[in-house]
Amino acid sequence: MTDIDIRGDFPLLAQSVNGQPLVYLDNAATTQKPRSVLDAMRHYYEFDNANVHRAAHALAARATDAMESARAAVATFIGAPAPEQVIFTRGTTESVNLVASSLAQGLVPGDEILVTAMEHHSNFVPWFEACRRSGAVLQTAGVTATGEIDLRDFTARLSPRTRVVAFAHVSNALGTLNPVEEMLALVRQQAPAAKVLIDGAQAALHVPLDVRALDADFYAFSAHKMFGPTGMGVLYGRRDALEALPPYQFGGEMIEAVSLEAVTYNRLPYRFEAGTPNIAGAIGLGAAVDYLNTIPRDTLVRREASLVSDAMRALADMPGVRLVGTPKQRVGVVSFLVEGGHAHDVGTLLDQQGVAVRTGHHCTMPLMHALGVNGTVRASFSLYNDASDLERLLRAMHKTLTFL
Amino acid sequence: MDHPAPTPVPASLEEIRETFAFFDGWEDKYRYVIDLGKALAELPAAWRTEEFLVRGCQSQVWLVAHTANGRMQLAIDSDAHIVRGLIAIVLAAYQDRPPREILTFDIDALFNELQLLAHLSATRGNGLRAMVTRIVSLAQAATH
Numbered sequence A: 001m002t003d004i005d006i007r008g009d010f011p012l013l014a015q016s017v018n019g020q021p022l023v024y025l026d027n028a029a030t031t032q033k034p035r036s037v038l039d040a041m042r043h044y045y046e047f048d049n050a051n052v053h054r055a056a057h058a059l060a061a062r063a064t065d066a067m068e069s070a071r072a073a074v075a076t077f078i079g080a081p082a083p084e085q086v087i088f089t090r091g092t093t094e095s096v097n098l099v100a101s102s103l104a105q106g107l108v109p110g111d112e113i114l115v116t117a118m119e120h121h122s123n124f125v126p127w128f129e130a131c132r133r134s135g136a137v138l139q140t141a142g143v144t145a146t147g148e149i150d151l152r153d154f155t156a157r158l159s160p161r162t163r164v165v166a167f168a169h170v171s172n173a174l175g176t177l178n179p180v181e182e183m184l185a186l187v188r189q190q191a192p193a194a195k196v197l198i199d200g201a202q203a204a205l206h207v208p209l210d211v212r213a214l215d216a217d218f219y220a221f222s223a224h225k226m227f228g229p230t231g232m233g234v235l236y237g238r239r240d241a242l243e244a245l246p247p248y249q250f251g252g253e254m255i256e257a258v259s260l261e262a263v264t265y266n267r268l269p270y271r272f273e274a275g276t277p278n279i280a281g282a283i284g285l286g287a288a289v290d291y292l293n294t295i296p297r298d299t300l301v302r303r304e305a306s307l308v309s310d311a312m313r314a315l316a317d318m319p320g321v322r323l324v325g326t327p328k329q330r331v332g333v334v335s336f337l338v339e340g341g342h343a344h345d346v347g348t349l350l351d352q353q354g355v356a357v358r359t360g361h362h363c364t365m366p367l368m369h370a371l372g373v374n375g376t377v378r379a380s381f382s383l384y385n386d387a388s389d390l391e392r393l394l395r396a397m398h399k400t401l402t403f404l
Numbered sequence B: 001m002d003h004p005a006p007t008p009v010p011a012s013l014e015e016i017r018e019t020f021a022f023f024d025g026w027e028d029k030y031r032y033v034i035d036l037g038k039a040l041a042e043l044p045a046a047w048r049t050e051e052f053l054v055r056g057c058q059s060q061v062w063l064v065a066h067t068a069n070g071r072m073q074l075a076i077d078s079d080a081h082i083v084r085g086l087i088a089i090v091l092a093a094y095q096d097r098p099p100r101e102i103l104t105f106d107i108d109a110l111f112n113e114l115q116l117l118a119h120l121s122a123t124r125g126n127g128l129r130a131m132v133t134r135i136v137s138l139a140q141a142a143t144h
């Protein structure tokens, strides 16, 4: 199982940091890119660059084809019924903002939006703002001491006034895999009028997705966390949910006809893609999806899962180390603290040993507050990490503990 | 109390420079920085408030400053050891100095010489750069 080596596909990983071979364990922040993604983007700029959907010339046709094949590849990858249900955005953050600002237009005082205390700021602040603007009430479901959503509290906060429910598929700070099917069923039962958005930023690479079976109204994720480029993301939507949504930004590409008196808007997906899109980004995302289809993803996901549970066990056994979050199901991430040392100290000392982790609140301040910590040290794994990365992390941790 | 007691400087600049000159690896260097941090007096909790917080994303720094007899009096603390050690180095350069000297002192050159310059980068999110910027602007205000 550990024989498969895809590390060689990722040129960046072959470097040294602070005099030691890089061990990259900050994958929840962003993943590295395989050569095929870099090549596809370069190829586009070298040979096919033209603005899409507009001109009669050959380059424009190639650019348009490349972008639309990327959309189709993404649709297949996530199990979307049709490519036009895949809206290209700048990332998860823009996907959430698109839905939040569009839905906010239909909200009135007394309506409710339900989020959870586990959310990344990107899936919290847009809803906070939507409530502030519309007079709707923001409800926040609590988390348990183990770092899981308190489902009883979640259920209790659903009501016929709930218009939107938004939650993460996987927590970026703790790795908690949320029971999204169960949560969706609860929403449909208790708050039938509510639209549901799932933040899949941390799930898209690690959890096999079938958005049609899952049947949330919206599902958002970022290309850069799944081997694709930055500045590129996806909003998947159910057709009825997308069609009911007013446009988000206005300008070129998203219109059908414009006169001095009237504007009619384009069909899906273009209605939500105002302006020249991130064509190279879309092509890069398409190449990332193609790459994921060529590697033995299930096997690599299993290897990653066993690395994560080994990491958890080994770290928990170290004197003075305390895991933050002990959910029953987790994906990709181990968060921890060291007695007598600040997370920042640990991160700095690991960096000196060539091991890249993240420290701080991970853009989840409400979660940190709920767990009573200021921040954590977070090691996050990806499909290219192997046993040698874990060994280096643990060795570096042993040394780090001698400093604190 | 109007001001907290200025934080005593655990080691002079000369001492710090001489000690660093002996180091040939990151381990000695960081052990020493952490020791400096451990030697740094704590700022009383009453001053570790929102009002005096210099925000860094990962660690927090509290800074209370005033001038007395034409010299800058600094009371600084952080919640992270390494940052406290780096604060000790900043204090060795700035504590009890006339504002004019603070304005002419090249703190980047010092951190560069000690091969700690990366820690002064704003992107480190440790609050250190924000703290230095604040001290310098206080020194600027004091010279006008």
Ligand SMILES: Cc1ncc(COP(=O)(O)O)c(C=O)c1O
Pocket (backbone or CB within 6 Å): A028, A029, A090, A091, A092, A093, A094, A120, A122, A123, A168, A170, A171, A172, A199, A201, A202, A222, A224
């Ligand atoms: C769970 C979660 N949601 C949202 C985001 C925001 O993603 P992006 O910054 O790519 O828009 C992130 C990224 O850190 C995340 O981990």
